[in-house]
Amino acid sequence: MQYSHEKRWAGLGALCVAMSIITLDNTVLDVALPSISTDLKATMSELQWIVDIYILFFASILITIGALGDHYGRKLFLKIGIVLFSLASLGAGLSTSTTELIFYRSLSGFGAAFIMPSTLSIITHMFTDSTERMKAIGLWSLIFGLSQGLGPLIGGFIIEYTSWNWVFFINLPIGLIAFVYASWILPESHNKSAKADLVGMLFSILFLFSLTYGIIEAGVKSWTDFDVRVSLIIGFVFCGIFILWERRCSYAMIPFELFEKRTFTIPSFAIALIVFGMVGSMFFFSQLFQTVEGYSALEAGLLLTPMTLGVMIGSQLAPHVVKHYGTHLSIGGGIIISALGMAVFVFTIDVHMALWAILSGFLIQGLGMGLSMPPSTDSIMGSIPKVKAGVGSALNDTTIELSAAMSIAILGSYVNRIYLSHIKEMDVESSLAVALKTSIQSAHSAIASLSDATLQQKLLDVVDKAFIDGVYHTMILGCLISVMSGVLAIWLLPKTIKSEAH
16 A cells, blocks of 8 residues: 555554554553552562563563564554553553552553564555655654653653552553554564574563563572572573574574674674663662652653753764764773763662762763764664565564563562671561561551651661662662673774675
């Protein structure tokens, strides 16, 4: 069906609305976590699962669902995804326990996997002119970035004036608009020759969930715990089986030959590291600001905003840095600058953290991300033949999502182990000890119910410093890894990266 110029751009609007509910959901939740923890009595590991279950489902089935959408109909899969995501958001908002919330978050991830690949596939179908298509993808990317960046601010506003349930209910009107808009304006398109790697998808789900479970539980128990070791062993076994299957499958989810190119592998690692640091920072600092520092949800959202501003500034500067200094310095230098933002937190983090340190730390961290991500993405796509551009885009999305999931699992486990190591030394009655070990939010609630003001202050000092100590060591680890990775990127990446697309 031939579309007019106006209809193509109107169709792009429908796709951007549909995509925005995914990106908003990724970041709007961060500010709501303290309220969810207090209301549902969620433990630290349960908070990790509330975030990670969505990302893991999304990332592990994204590529395969995209191939199925190509075969059966991209518009059809987009509409299915919107309905699934909206219904899951309704269930999440009505949840009265963490088990219910985790279940509905998994369904949200399932719905998101239908939406994301469909949006880019439909854009490619509607915009046949390459120049026009680049403009369309640029606008799509702009809305994607704005949705993610505004998430904490929107989440803070919602929590300030309503309740955490509304961070999910807000998806319902957006989903309804997206469904009606998409049904009316978008064309249907297929690629009947597309094949989906369902077996590979199953193996990826098994190994990702097993590894994530083992990592998160290690933060609660220990790395030597029997259940943890069994889970990690199962995860590594299925990871090996997944790799063997992918190397032999003619329509594999992941073409491993791409990783033989430095211009694909190193920028992919760079993006993974950037997302790892960003997601971990937002996860912990949102809780630190509201529970330890005493800021409101709206204030916490505002305090996280400089990171988005930094990403925007860095993204604008990246083309000029690449032109004058090379891709290797933009990527590697950006990672090192991001580490400097973490270093600000290392030297200033405290129960009463200075405002200048919070704002400058996030701004510098975001600036480094903005300098690194555009040239990394350009290098990845430039190293892939045009016939595999869709695969490259899907792999890039999957890398981002898996990095986010691993950030919550690994860093959350690390912080929780340090936090619990402090709490275990406290001599308090058993019921209070359980509350203190559950989460920083549970600890504050339990301490607030005590009648002895002196004891209250004493316990608050201990639990706040325990949580801060965990975040402090995480920032040190992030700094060291980022600096080493930035140096390696500068050293290993070619000074001039030429596109190998053909």
